[in-house]
Amino acid sequence: MPGILITFEGPEGSGKSTQIRLLSEKLKERGIEILCTREPGGTKTGEAIRNILQHDEVGEVLGDRAELLLFTASRAQLMNQMIIPSLDKGVWVLCDRFIDSTMAYQGFARGMDINTLDAVNAFATYERKPDLTILLDLDVEEGFRRLEQRYSEGAETHDRFEREARDFHRRVREGYHKLAEREPERFRILDAADSVDAVASTIWNVVEEAVL
Numbered sequence: 001m002p003g004i005l006i007t008f009e010g011p012e013g014s015g016k017s018t019q020i021r022l023l024s025e026k027l028k029e030r031g032i033e034i035l036c037t038r039e040p041g042g043t044k045t046g047e048a049i050r051n052i053l054q055h056d057e058v059g060e061v062l063g064d065r066a067e068l069l070l071f072t073a074s075r076a077q078l079m080n081q082m083i084i085p086s087l088d089k090g091v092w093v094l095c096d097r098f099i100d101s102t103m104a105y106q107g108f109a110r111g112m113d114i115n116t117l118d119a120v121n122a123f124a125t126y127e128r129k130p131d132l133t134i135l136l137d138l139d140v141e142e143g144f145r146r147l148e149q150r151y152s153e154g155a156e157t158h159d160r161f162e163r164e165a166r167d168f169h170r171r172v173r174e175g176y177h178k179l180a181e182r183e184p185e186r187f188r189i190l191d192a193a194d195s196v197d198a199v200a201s202t203i204w205n206v207v208e209e210a211v212l
């Protein structure tokens with residue numbers, strides 16, 4: 001049996017990393033082999049690309065097309081090196097952001113052409129799509145409040161996307177809703193404002209119903 005690809009999407013601070021960790025623990029208890037990964041990143045090449053994208057590592061303003069192609073280069077490498085081989089071996093893959101981040105951020109928020117993005121995504125993913133996409137929906141201000149809390153506790157600093165205006169992030173959130181309307185069979189929209197445990201329990205119900 002091939003593995004299952006579950007992607008987690010949502011605005012900043014919506015709890016994707018937290019929920020991926022909790023879901024992977026539960027699935028492992030069921031004896032399912034899991035790969036947890038993230039975008040951009042997940043391979044050496046992808047992590048190097050991530051540094052350019054998130055932290056202005058080369059000190060030059062990135063054009064929209066270069067930004068798109070870097071995200072999708074990271075994705076192509078992750079698909080080729082990790083995701084497709086894992087799925088072929090029956091491993092389940094939980095991925096923090098995937099094709100829909102490109103549609104929401106580069107498409108709906110930056111305003112790049114949606115059909116072009118669909119084509120570039122299809123090329124980068126070898127025409128594969130997630131089996132299930134969990135959209136953690138959260139008010140933009142609440143997401144930023146969570147991140148501020150996290151920054152006040154540690155040494156991290158705001159990345160390039162977090163420095164975008166609030167309107168940009170509102171377009172991201174609306175974009176996600178449009179994507180979910182476009183493919184209702186793949187998406188499940190969850191209220192990420194609930195407690196960590198409540199969201200985890202809803203995700204478990206969704207996974208049981210959709211793919212277990």
Ligand code: Z5A
Binds near residue numbers: 159196
């Ligand atoms: N991007 C793009 O433009 N195009 C693309 O194709 C791709 C990505 C793939 C990646 O950032 C950036 O790249 C992203 C989009 C863009 N933009 N930004 N920024 P990233 O991977 O560094 O950041 P992120 O994906 O937005 O993750 P995040 O900000 O770290 O958030 P998260 O993973 O969704 O949440 P978390 O780390 O689990 O939780 C955040 C905090 O909230 C933390 O302190 C938790 O303890 C707390 N938390 C979590 N859940 C709860 C609940 N339920 N209640 C209260 N507090 C909670």
